[in-house]
Amino acid sequence: MRWPQRIADSKAARDLAARRRVRRIVARRDGMRVEVDGRELLNFCSNDYLGLSQHPQVVAALRDGCVEGVGSTASALVCGHFAVHDALEREMADWLQAPAALLFGSGFTANLAALQALLHGGDTCVQDRLNPASLIDAAKLSGATLRRYPHGDAEGAARQLATHEGDGLALIATDGVFSMDGDVAPLRELATLARTHDALLYVDDAHGIGVLGPDGRGSVADAGLATRDVPLQLATLGKALGTYGAIVAGDADLVGHLAETARGHVYSTALPPALAAAALAAVRVARASDDRRAVLRSLVARFREAALDAGLDLLPSGTPIQAVMAYDDRIALRMARVLEDAGVWVSAIRPPTVPEGRARLRVTLTALHRASDVDMLVDALARARDAAHAVTSAGPA
Ligand SMILES: Cc1ncc(COP(=O)(O)O)c(C=O)c1O
Known part of the structure; x- marks a missing residue:
């Protein structure tokens, strides 16, 4: 085998398994509002839990x-x-x-x-x-x-x-x-x-x-x-x-x-x-940020209560990292796409980052989010789940 073949085979295998990964370009940010591909999105995938990157x-x-x-x-x-x-x-x-x-x-x-x-x-x-x-x-x-x-x-x-x-x-x-x-x-x-x-x-x-x-x-x-x-x-x-x-x-x-x-x-x-x-x-x-940590805790509680009410499948977690399970890679990708169309950025996490059959949307909450952002996220997640499953039951995308 030669090098070009090895690289092409690896890419083809990722294509087949819906495991291609792309970097998105963030053109601008203001709090948790970011501009990606000319569109303003509310960011729920950064690890900037206390919002200090822009302090x-x-x-x-x-x-x-x-x-x-x-x-x-x-x-x-x-x-x-x-x-x-x-x-x-x-x-x-x-x-x-x-x-x-x-x-x-x-x-x-x-x-x-x-x-x-x-x-x-x-x-x-x-x-x-x-x-x-x-x-x-x-x-x-x-x-x-x-x-x-x-x-x-x-x-x-x-x-x-x-x-x-x-x-x-x-x-x-x-x-x-x-x-x-x-x-x-x-x-x-x-x-x-x-x-x-x-x-x-x-x-x-x-x-x-x-x-x-x-x-x-x-x-x-x-x-x-x-x-x-x-x-x-x-x-x-x-x-x-x-x-x-x-x-x-x-x-x-x-x-x-x-x-x-x-x-x-x-x-x-x-x-x-x-x-x-x-x-x-x-x-x-x-x-000295007990106030930010208190905001974060209340957002986590709000998210979990609303998400569970909406029938979303959450892993147990009391931290700002909240996994919304999709299990299937394609469902996770579709949900992420529907969310993006609704102006919400959440990354679909697939194997090998997580075990096989454990694909999910990894939501991260930060002290810069507002309660209304969280409500909007839960609503968008529920609609994304319904849309992704509707496509799946109608046949392969
Ligand atoms: C648990 C854990 N440890 C270590 C790292 C690596 O840290 P860094 O991003 O500073 O390289 C990460 C991810 O970035 C992580 O999630």
Whole structure:
């Protein structure tokens, strides 16, 4: 086989399975109103849960932060670690009540780099089946044995841990809030399990930070846990914090180990200082945003009540991530198209992002949505479901 053939075959297979993916161009945004392909849409797919990506203080910090230059010019260990990076790490450690924090270029990089730096061949990495690609890839690349347990099943995790033998070490990795389902991991049970098996618990809280827990400290704090229970947690800066990058926070020795050995940190140019300044401003706003979190909680409750009343098939979730199940890829795509015609942007999520037969519309709510936006969304979703099923029962599209 030659390269053009391989690429064409892959594309044909995605075509056949209705799994082509396209990037849409956002021409303009104002709050949750965006312009896409010349049409104004109400956005229900961004992870900007607190609406901080456009917050005046965050935008001003970015602007002011680049007066002396844009790029950090090198990796952190060379000459790319500026005072503002240090201030951001300290602020995050303080917020999360962790002894130390380390900045990475993105959450994907941080997961890959952290797990690879911690795990060796002969170790066992136990993971929730619905963990994100970066955690799964990280375990595979580390050379450790990857064992996955059924979603949210701490007893399943215990069974997988029990298979661990030899001199290697064990690590349990889980999302705090699951990115496609919106539910929260059984963190207290996993922490107990980790303690009894001398395993290290790593929590990816990309979608919990800023949203859950006291002062928005995330799912770990919400579960009443601390660094002694969860020695390392990932906080991304590109979701509720509205900027870009990621922090791994936790035990000082572990974080120190990552600072010197995590390849995605050591061998990658540090985040532009202005972005660190914007993230620092965002963290300060997020810490004091109980009002935004209260709005978000009330929108989530409003959405769930109305959606269940309308007979929509929701997964259990109390977070701003609300999965409206379609199961079938084509139904999900049709629903997304009907919604767009109604001026609502919700992405259809299909395998391999979710398991086979679990296609859905992933709705995300933010503090910038209004109650009337949510009512309009539910109405549009119910009509989209009816329209998509009417087409299906009338025959193939
Ligand atoms: C649970 C989870 N972890 C990590 C990441 C990666 O973070 P980033 O977007 O900062 O690379 C994502 C998605 O983006 C995610 O959903």
